Amino acid sequence: MRNIQDVIKVVGCAKISILPMRGSKMRRRYCRQALLSAVFVTFLVLFLPLITLAQSPSNQWQFAITPYLWLPNIDGTLKYNVPPGTSGRPEVKVGPNDYLENLDFAIMINAEARKARWSVFTDVIYLDFSKETSKVKSIDFGGNVVSSSIDVGTESSLKGAAWTLAGGYSVLQGDLGRLEILAGFRYFGLKASTDWQLTATVTGPGPGRVFQRSGSISQSEDLWDGVIGLRGRLNLGGSKFYVPYYLDVGTGSSEVTWEGVVGLGYGFKWVDIVLAYRHLYYDMDDDNLVQDMRFSGPALGLTFRF
Numbered sequence: 001m002r003n004i005q006d007v008i009k010v011v012g013c014a015k016i017s018i019l020p021m022r023g024s025k026m027r028r029r030y031c032r033q034a035l036l037s038a039v040f041v042t043f044l045v046l047f048l049p050l051i052t053l054a055q056s057p058s059n060q061w062q063f064a065i066t067p068y069l070w071l072p073n074i075d076g077t078l079k080y081n082v083p084p085g086t087s088g089r090p091e092v093k094v095g096p097n098d099y100l101e102n103l104d105f106a107i108m109i110n111a112e113a114r115k116a117r118w119s120v121f122t123d124v125i126y127l128d129f130s131k132e133t134s135k136v137k138s139i140d141f142g143g144n145v146v147s148s149s150i151d152v153g154t155e156s157s158l159k160g161a162a163w164t165l166a167g168g169y170s171v172l173q174g175d176l177g178r179l180e181i182l183a184g185f186r187y188f189g190l191k192a193s194t195d196w197q198l199t200a201t202v203t204g205p206g207p208g209r210v211f212q213r214s215g216s217i218s219q220s221e222d223l224w225d226g227v228i229g230l231r232g233r234l235n236l237g238g239s240k241f242y243v244p245y246y247l248d249v250g251t252g253s254s255e256v257t258w259e260g261v262v263g264l265g266y267g268f269k270w271v272d273i274v275l276a277y278r279h280l281y282y283d284m285d286d287d288n289l290v291q292d293m294r295f296s297g298p299a300l301g302l303t304f305r306f
Contacts, residue, residue: 059116066110068301070278071103074129074158076293077137078192079286083217087209088139088146088202090217091291092194094132094156104128110301117170119180125162127295132156136196139211141204146211153197160190162280164259166248168231177242178232186225186250186257188282190290193218221289223282225252233265240267244274254290255283263299272303 075096082089105128112121134156138147166184173179195216202211229248236242246261263276280295 062114062305064112064114064303064305066274066301066303068108068110068274068299069106070108070125070297070299072127072278072280072295072297074102074132074293074295076282077291078156078194078219078289079140079291080192080194080217080219080289083215085215086211088141088204088211090136090194090196090211091138091140092154092156092196093135093137094158094192095134102129102132104130108299108301117173119168119170121166121168123162123164126160128159130157132158134194134196136198139202139204141206141209141211144205146202146204148198148202150199150202151197152199154194156192156194158190158192160188162189163187164227164248166227166229170232172232175235177234180231181228182231182248183228184226185252186227186248186259188223188225188254188257189220190223190293191218191220192289219289223253223257223284223290225250225254225257227257227259229259241265242267244276255285257282261299265303270305272305274301274303275299276301 073096074094076094078092078094080090080092105126107126108124110121110123112119132155134154135151136148136154138145164184164186166182168180168182170178170180193216196214198211198213201213203209204211227248227250229246231246232244234243234245242265244261244263244265246259249256249258251257257280259278259280261276261278263274265272265274276299278295278297278299282290282293284290284292
């Protein structure tokens, strides 16, 4: 246990010490990244000694394709550039919203190829939400932020695609299940549109600084992040039931992003049915369209193996 504590201390201190501290918000982000890194390293320290107990996996190529439906709730904050006809940047709160009311279209599929201990997998998601209940929280007039509490009917539409591609290596594989470490990248592209309605025009400090009472704006953003993590399954005794799990954390275009999945699966001869809960999170700096964004909800999929 002393070694694990030392690992956490070293990783956390190193992560924080090499980065500049500019404000409490940034310190919280760096500490969160350090904590996630420490948890990942600690998990490896606990499980790597079990490698010698693993059974030899098959040397034959194995493939799996999983079409699935994920119904996430959306909760986040967007900060647009200055819209035409105004002189301030609106910060818009989106959600939380009922996904069944607002989801217009979705495509989701996961695929993997496996040989011996090595694997490569990809996951593709496309979501189209419209008329998401929103609120103009504040307007940034060039560093002077004016809070807004006069919103009367703002709505946002979101179209987004996420693509994850990663390779994995099984450090534990046997009757109890499988544990893999993984590394790869995730792309997240978002197009956001907001129609705002306020009860009055917002006036900022200085002459000519106004934010109109109504208007609309659209903006897009593309994020690329490297990710590391864990995935696998825990077999439930001698039954055909098992618990699939996935966890990654990354950074790059974003300050930090992480994704977690846990569920319950049942295996038939050539197909599995899986019910899971999935959470995807992004945290960005002040200059980006996406300030923070959470996608959370249940997912149901069928895994075809061949």
